Each structure stands twice: as C-alpha cells, then as structure tokens.
Amino acid sequence: xxxxxxxxxxxxxxxxxxxxxEGKKDLALVVNNGPLDAAAGVFTSNRFCAAPVQWSRKALxxxxxKAVILNSGGANACTGEAGYQQSVxxxxxxxxLVGAKDPSDVAVCSTGLIGELLxxxxxxAGAKTAYAALANTAEAGADASQAIMTTDTxxxxxxxxxxxxxxxxxxxxxxxxIAPQLAxxxxxxxxxxxxxxxxxxxxxxxxxxxxxxxxDVDGCMSTNDTVLLLASGASGxxxxxxxxxxxxxEACSSLARQIIGDGEGASHDIRITVTGATTEDAALACxxxxxxxxxxxxxxxxxxxxxxxxxxxxxxxxxxxxPYDSDKVTVDVNGVRICExxxxxxxxxxxxxxxxxVHIDIDLNAGDAEATVWTDDLTHEYVHINADYES
Amino acid sequence: xxxxxxxxxxxxxxxxxxxxxEGKKDLALVVNNGPLDAAAGVFTSNRFCAAPVQWSRKALxxxxxKAVILNSGGANACTGEAGYQQSVxxxxxxxxLVGAKDPSDVAVCSTGLIGELLxxxxxxAGAKTAYAALANTAEAGADASQAIMTTDTxxxxxxxxxxxxxxxxxxxxxxxxIAPQLAxxxxxxxxxxxxxxxxxxxxxxxxxxxxxxxxDVDGCMSTNDTVLLLASGASGxxxxxxxxxxxxxEACSSLARQIIGDGEGASHDIRITVTGATTEDAALACxxxxxxxxxxxxxxxxxxxxxxxxxxxxxxxxxxxxPYDSDKVTVDVNGVRICExxxxxxxxxxxxxxxxxVHIDIDLNAGDAEATVWTDDLTHEYVHINADYES
Numbered sequence: 001x002x003x004x005x006x007x008x009x010x011x012x013x014x015x016x017x018x019x020x021x022e023g024k025k026d027l028a029l030v031v032n033n034g035p036l037d038a039a040a041g042v043f044t045s046n047r048f049c050a051a052p053v054q055w056s057r058k059a060l061x062x063x064x065x066k067a068v069i070l071n072s073g074g075a076n077a078c079t080g081e082a083g084y085q086q087s088v089x090x091x092x093x094x095x096x097l098v099g100a101k102d103p104s105d106v107a108v109c110s111t112g113l114i115g116e117l118l119x120x121x122x123x124x125a126g127a128k129t130a131y132a133a134l135a136n137t138a139e140a141g142a143d144a145s146q147a148i149m150t151t152d153t154x155x156x157x158x159x160x161x162x163x164x165x166x167x168x169x170x171x172x173x174x175x176x177x178i179a180p181q182l183a184x185x186x187x188x189x190x191x192x193x194x195x196x197x198x199x200x201x202x203x204x205x206x207x208x209x210x211x212x213x214x215x216d217v218d219g220c221m222s223t224n225d226t227v228l229l230l231a232s233g234a235s236g237x238x239x240x241x242x243x244x245x246x247x248x249x250e251a252c253s254s255l256a257r258q259i260i261g262d263g264e265g266a267s268h269d270i271r272i273t274v275t276g277a278t279t280e281d282a283a284l285a286c287x288x289x290x291x292x293x294x295x296x297x298x299x300x301x302x303x304x305x306x307x308x309x310x311x312x313x314x315x316x317x318x319x320x321x322x323p324y325d326s327d328k329v330t331v332d333v334n335g336v337r338i339c340e341x342x343x344x345x346x347x348x349x350x351x352x353x354x355x356x357x358v359h360i361d362i363d364l365n366a367g368d369a370e371a372t373v374w375t376d377d378l379t380h381e382y383v384h385i386n387a388d389y390e391s
Numbered sequence: 392x393x394x395x396x397x398x399x400x401x402x403x404x405x406x407x408x409x410x411x412x413e414g415k416k417d418l419a420l421v422v423n424n425g426p427l428d429a430a431a432g433v434f435t436s437n438r439f440c441a442a443p444v445q446w447s448r449k450a451l452x453x454x455x456x457k458a459v460i461l462n463s464g465g466a467n468a469c470t471g472e473a474g475y476q477q478s479v480x481x482x483x484x485x486x487x488l489v490g491a492k493d494p495s496d497v498a499v500c501s502t503g504l505i506g507e508l509l510x511x512x513x514x515x516a517g518a519k520t521a522y523a524a525l526a527n528t529a530e531a532g533a534d535a536s537q538a539i540m541t542t543d544t545x546x547x548x549x550x551x552x553x554x555x556x557x558x559x560x561x562x563x564x565x566x567x568x569i570a571p572q573l574a575x576x577x578x579x580x581x582x583x584x585x586x587x588x589x590x591x592x593x594x595x596x597x598x599x600x601x602x603x604x605x606x607d608v609d610g611c612m613s614t615n616d617t618v619l620l621l622a623s624g625a626s627g628x629x630x631x632x633x634x635x636x637x638x639x640x641e642a643c644s645s646l647a648r649q650i651i652g653d654g655e656g657a658s659h660d661i662r663i664t665v666t667g668a669t670t671e672d673a674a675l676a677c678x679x680x681x682x683x684x685x686x687x688x689x690x691x692x693x694x695x696x697x698x699x700x701x702x703x704x705x706x707x708x709x710x711x712x713x714p715y716d717s718d719k720v721t722v723d724v725n726g727v728r729i730c731e732x733x734x735x736x737x738x739x740x741x742x743x744x745x746x747x748x749v750h751i752d753i754d755l756n757a758g759d760a761e762a763t764v765w766t767d768d769l770t771h772e773y774v775h776i777n778a779d780y781e782s
Contacts, residue, residue, distance in 0.1 A: 048706035048717050048733065078702060080718070080734045114699025115735045223703050294685065294769075295777055302778030308505025311469060312614050315439035326439050327471070342439065343471045344506045378685075379778075380771050386686055387693030387770075 002157035004141035005169030007192040008033050008232025012133035013143030016126025018119055019073030019112070025147035027123065028070045029130035030188050031098050036233030037105070039065035040201035042208045044225035050077030052108040053224060055087040059104040060228075063197025066105040067098045068188055068228055069127060072150050072173070074112040074119075077223040086120050093124045097131040109186045109226045111150055111173060145171035148186050151385060156258035158189075158251045166193040166237040168247050172255040175264040185212065185259065187227040189251055192235035193244060203248040204229045211252035214284070214373045215260050216291045227252070260374045265381030268300050268358050275370040276363040282322035283371035286362065289313045290373075297378035303353035305333035310360060311342065324364040332361040393548035395532035396560030398583040399424045399623025403524035404534030407517025409510060410464030410503070418514065419461045419535035420521035421579050422489050427624030428496070430456035431592035433599045435616035441468035443499040444615060446478040450495040451619075454588025457496040458489045459579055459619055460518060463541050463564070465503040465510075468614040477511050484515045488522040500577045500617045502541055502564060536562035539577050542776060547649035549580075549642045557584040557628040559638050563646040576603065576650065578618040580642055583626035586635060594639040595620045602643035605675070605764045606651050607682045618643075651765045656772030659691050659749045666761040667754040673713035674762035677753065680704045681764075688769035694744035696724035701751060702733065715755040723752040 004011050011030045019026035032039075041060045043053050059065065069090055076083045087110075091103040100106060110118065134140065145155035152173050160168040174185030195203075208227055229248065239247075260269045272290050277283035290296060293313040299306035310331050331339035336351045338344070358377075376382075395402050402421045410417035423430075432451045434444050450456065460481055467474045478501075482494040491497060501509065525531065536546035543564050551559040565576030580595075599618055620639065630638075651660045663681050668674035681687060684704040690697035701722050722730035727742045729735070749768075767773075 046703060046706035047708075047710065048702045075699075078699065078730070078734050080732070114703065115730075223699075223706065294773075298774050298777035301774065304778070308466075308469065308614075311439045312437060312505065315437035315614065317438075319438065339469070339506075341471070343469050378774060380774050382685075383689050383692065383769060383771050383774055386689035387695070 001138045001159055001169060002141035002145045002171035003030050003169050003188055003190045004136050004138065005159040006167040006190040006232065008234025009190045010134040010136040011140045011144040012130040012135065013147030014126055014130045014133055016129065017122040018071050018126065025143060026071055026073045027126040027130055028144035028147035029067065029094070029127065029134065030144060030190070031067045031134060032065065032230050032232050034232055034234070036194065036231050037064045037066045038195060038197040038200055038231040039063060040197060040204045040229045042204060042227045044223060046223045048078055048223050050075050050110060050224040051079055051083035051087045052076055052110045053226060054084060055091060056107040056109065056226060059091065059107050064105060065107050065228065065230055066100040067094050068107040068109065069094050070109040070148050070186055071118065071123060072111050072148050074110055074116060075114050075224050076110040076118050077114045079115065079117050083117055086118050089120060090123055090127065093127050097127060107228055111148065111186050111224055114223060141169065148173040151175045151264055153262055156255055156262065158254040160247050160251055162193070162239050162243055162247055164237045166235040166239050167191065168251050170251050170255055172259060174259045175262055185225045187255060189229045191231050192233065193231055194233040194236065194238040195231050195244060199241065199244070200229050200231060203245045206245060207249040207252040210249060211256035215256045216288065216373065216375045257374065260376055263376030264385045265379040266376035267379050268356055268377040270300055270358045270360060270375045270377060271372060272360045272362070272375065273370065273372045274362045274364065276365045276367060277369040278323050278367035280369045280371050283369050284373070285317050285321045286314055286364065287371050287373040289317050290360065291375035294378055297375065300358055301377035301379045305338060305348050305351040305353060307331045307333065307339040307348070310362070311339060314362065324366040328365040330363045330365070334359055392529045392550055392560060393532035393536045393562035394421050394560050394579055394581045395527050395529065396550040397558040397581040397623065399625025400581045401525040401527040402531045402535040403521040403526065404538030405517055405521045405524055407520065408513040409462050409517065416534060416538035417462055417464045418517040418521055419538040420485070420518065420525065421459045421535060421581070422525060423457055423621050423623050425623055427585065427622050428455045428457045429586060429588040429591055429622040430454060431588060431595045431620045433595060433618045435614060437614045439469055439614050441466050441501060441615045442470055442474035442478045443467055443501045444617060445475060446482060447498040447500065447617060450482065450498050455496060456498050456619065456621055457491040458485050459498040459500065460485050461500040461539050461577055462509065462514060463502050463539055465501060465507060466505050466615050467501040467509050468505045470506065470508050474508055477509050480511060481514055481518065484518050488518060498619055502539065502577050502615055505614060532560065539564040542655055544653055547646055547653065549645040551638050551642055553584070553630050553634055553638055555628045557626040557630050558582065559642050561642045561646055563650060565650045576616045578646060580620045582622050583624065584622055584635060585624040585627065585629040586622050590632065590635070591620050591622060594636045597636060598640040598643040601640060602647035606647045607679065607764065607766045648765065651767055654767030655776045656770040657767035658770050659747055659768040661691055661749045661751060661766045661768060662763060663751045663753070663766065664761065664763045665753045665755065667756045667758060668760040669714050669758035671760045671762050674760050675764070676708050676712045677705055677755065678762050678764040680708050681751065682766035685769055688766065691749055692768035692770045696729060696739050696742040696744060698722045698724065698730040698739065701753070702730060705753065715757040719756040721754045721756070725750055
C-alpha cells in the first residue's frame, strides 16, 4: 500500500538492473497527480552528502515536487561532478516522462555503495519501464516500497486516516540511521490533504526531530538520508493544523520504529526513556549517550540487563548539558528497578529479558522533562553483516 | 619488571580471593621507599566515578603518595557511602603497614564489576600478605602487573632509561579505554628521578592527553580509570625537564599502544592519522569520528579497506570544528591512496590487509596540523566477550 494510500498518487517498483542482486526490484517511481504538488523534505547533514541529496535539496527549494525517483543498488555518493550529472540526467528523463515543466520538479534518491557511479543507461531505461507501470493501486505502492530495500529484510510502510477522510501513506528503507554504505535511509510520505509547503515543512521538521532523529542503530550518519513529504490535495480536505502535525509525526514515528525493528542483526529493540530531566535536551543527551554504548548493546544481546553499563554511559554526559545528582538516579529495565539512588536495586535476575522489546526507564530525579530514543542491540549478526558483506 | 624498574620502589601481586577466578592474583601493592614521595594523577571524568577514584583524587590533592593498592575482581563503583568506607579502610590498613603518617598517603584503585561491594576482609588480609611479599625485584613488578588484569590477555609494562641513568617503569591494565564493567583502565608509572609533584602533573597531563586520551576501543568511558605517576628520587638525578616530559609521554604511549594491542576481541590495531588540518583539535576531532565508526571497525575486521565508511564518518564532524573541503580529501590505507579528491582512487583490492596493524592516513588538505588516534576493529569476539561474559 504505502505511498498510494493517499489519493492523487501513483507509484511503481521495477527491476532495472542497478542492484547486484539479479532480478531484484531496484527502482521506484512516485508521481503526484495533483491538483497540488506541495513538498517538504529533510536531508542528511553529512558533509560528504551524495549527488542525489545535493540535487534534491535544490529541487525542493521552491516547495514543489511532482515526482520522486529512488534507486537501490548504488548511493551515487563521493562521485563528484559525474555523479551529480547522473542525478540531473535522471531528473530530466523523469520530468519529460511525467510532463513536468522543469527537471527541478523531480527529486532523486539513491542508496547503496558509496564511491561508484550508477549504471545510468539502466536507470534511465528503468525510469521508462517504471513510468509505464505506474498505478495508484496497493500493489504498486508495495512494489515501490520493495524496490528501495537494501539490507532491509522487509518493506516498511505506514497508512493513516485523518478526520473527514484525508490520508497519509508512507514508505521507508533503512536498517538503522545507519549504515552509510548499505543501509542509508530513504523515506517518502504522501498525503492527499490540502496543505501548503511551509506548513508541511514545519510539520516534517518536528516529526523528523521526534522520530528519525531519535533512533540510532550504530551511531553512523549516512551520506544519503532523505525524507520527503508530498501533498496532492486530492482529498479536497484542509485538515486541522494540529491534527496534520500529529499524523505526520505518527507516520514518521511508525516508520522509524519499523527501522529499529529491522535493524541490522538486531535481536532486541531497545526503548530508552529518560524522565526527571531539567530540559528535554538534557533528557535527549542522556538517552543518546546510553543508546550509543556498544557495551550496553552487547549486554542486551546477551540478555543481561547490565545497569552498570547504563549509568556509566549516563556519566559521560557533562553536567553543563544535563544537571543531575548521580546519587539520585534510578533505572528500571522491563519494569524492575535494578538501580536505585545510583546503586544496586532489585536483583537483575528478576528482569525478564525474553521479549524482543526492552524498556529502559531512567529517572534523573532532577526535573520534569523527558525524552525517548530507540536503539538496537549489538549482535554477532551485525558484525557479520558489516564485516563480511563486501568481501 | 614494570614498576620496580625505577629505584626506590617495591611491589607485590598476590591472590587475595577477590576475583571470582580461583587462585588468580588479584591484589597489587606498590610502595615508594623514597627519599621523595611526589605523585601526580589523572582520573576518569565519568560522573558515576567509583569510590576508589573519589578517595584517590582527594589523597593526591597534596601531591604526595607513599603507596598504591590496586585490586581486580571488583570496581567498587556505584556502591555509595559503604563503598567509599571500604576504600578508606583499605587505605588505613595499608598506611599502617607501610608506616605512612596518614591514610591519605595511600592511593586505592579498583577494577571489575560495577555495583557490588568488595569482600573487604579478603582485601585487608590480602594487603598484609602483599606487604609481606614486597620486593624490588623484576618478579615482584611482574606479579603486580598480573594482579591488576581482568579481560586483559597479557600484562602490559614499560621500562625506559634517561640520561645519567634515571629510570621510568610502568604497568597498565585495560582491554581498551573501554569496558566500564570489566576492563577499566588502571595505570601506575614509577620514576626514580628527582622531580616535583607540579612538574610531574604537568608532564602527566600532556602525556595522557597524547596517549590514553587518543585510544578508543569502543567509545565507552570507565567509572574507574586512574593513571598515577610516582617519584622516589632514589636515582639522585634531576632530569632535564624536556627529557622528563618526553620519557613520561613515551611511557604512556607505549602502555596505551599495548592496550590497543590487547583490545577486547580485536584482530586489527588501527592507527588513524589526520594531516592537513587547520588545527590539532580539528585533526583530533576527525580522527576520533573515524575511530568511533562501528561500520568501519566491522569492515576492517572483514579485511575491507572501506573508504566510504571513512569519509562518511569524517563528514559528521561539523565545519565549525574542522574546516575542510570534502572534494580535496585523500585517504590512504596501508599506503594505497584509495580515495582521491573525495572520490574513488586506486582500487581497494590493491590494499594488503593481512598485517595486524592497519594505517589509515587522511589528508584534509586544509592546513598544517595533524593528530593520531588508535582504535581496534569490531569483531565477533568483542560481541562474544561483552554479551556473554556475564551470563
């Protein structure tokens, strides 16, 4: 279903011979049939950002996008001017196919290996095949969500319906924030609501901040991360602003949660909630420090609710960032308070670590603010995927 | 040899029944027989710092330490007032044994599990056994360096001789910066030079900054890290200040390098040198960002000189911290320039990845400053040690 759930969008996913995996769908096309073509986006802040990111950032500057073409099988990152011209040529071809007046009405997204040019002939021929296959069916949306997968083990999609029937649909690929090489995050969310580009950008910024920016599989920032939000206005409904913001955030949160659920090699999805902080930023800094601990992530993969590794990560956050008294901190894992007043609490053997989802609740007892971040455990399989994939 | 190489020091390492491993040497004692008892130290900046760190930091405030007692088998961290009183009692016992006028002449170091009190009776009885075993022999120094090991697979020591025969000896434990739970870093360096506490502290700060602060096995900061430098003055030699600084730095660098060489589960030691930076801090920030990349560390463990993962890590350093042009960056791995002008260079298959030591040389081409950091690769064995050790 994914991006075709909202009215006014058609999509396709085809095998274009870009991926090294024979016959894998590797090219997706999403077209906004209007009447609106409003768009918003957020992109990686990596300074080695990929050619398609450079292109799409420019294309989006006027708040209008008519179509998005996305490929797996190659990131087109660190490919210089030649790589940039590949993104331009791809946008030009798609623009002429969909009848857009300018290539800058087309966004381009790529994911896969860094440092290599794409097989451009295959991309352009594939764009034509995809255009011919465009449909506004559930199957077409599903095809598109499959065509953007790399190390992902399953497609990740979301559908939501607002008051008076306006809709949001979305798809994402990514096995974490994560792997700059093989699991960069690409996301397209569509809506048939009648909204302005400015309103969408504000909603998306907020939503991304509370979803995609709060997951961390391995602390590695991609060169290609792109999240696009497109509005067709086809429902004719002008949604309540708060409801619109809320549903965009819900869509992003659902997709982000699905990325964590499909994190490379993960055997546990870990939710870290920090409460009792002086500010949300303080809570977030503490949550991120804990989420970044390889030692904790290894312990969780071994079903060990190791609170020593939690508090020692917490202890790396400077007092200027998060004021708290280490003697007042409590930590619950799956509901059992195993750390009380900064020291040992109930016995860790009381914690049931069998569920895939692990809840770490940290109370700093210093204020009223809180934040939640998600991460995965660190497993043999993660090392296997990232050590042995290439060779 | 280790800490007994310099004149004026005696040491012992005994099995005191603190470690869970039956019969393992787990208690070390180092005594400065003078005539001087000058001392300097650096400690973890973790806010959940262990009781012995709290004690030793106070004890060192006057620049004098007569003896150091170190145990493996328990970190005495997150143990509250009871844990602090254990450190006090240990210092009191050792002070009376060695005839120190005050417990604050004794530093205490602990390493092992977080969150549990030590078996104090065993520690105090062991201190007496260690005192009886004190000797200024090579064997006694070796025993001490073994008694502080946890996940370390080998003792790590250093001996250096300055002009006119003054000496430095040292020992360290730690399988990285690293494992706050089971591999915290403890280091004692002794010298028979005639030096003041102030001169020693300045030398040690510089040395630690360029050695222990530039290694990173897994990005995890310990609750117990302690580095102590003790001077007996027994050689009667007042060394040239520059030579003293240089040899202290050399001792720390050697010990830090040995930690990397014994990093948990590591199959490659990775030296990352960043040149062409605008400032040393900029070079260091870039080096640390690359050293922290799990993806790169996995790639290296799979013998893949994956430059995409190097530049994408580099790209996470903000321009305000390290100004450079991504189109001008070059990366050599083991002498082969596989990334040129921010894009693909020579083929990665040309890189010989068989040596244990891997050299990553990054030229930002933006200035004249440089810095070097060391890290280990991320292996199945690292996950195994840290996922399965406890359970």
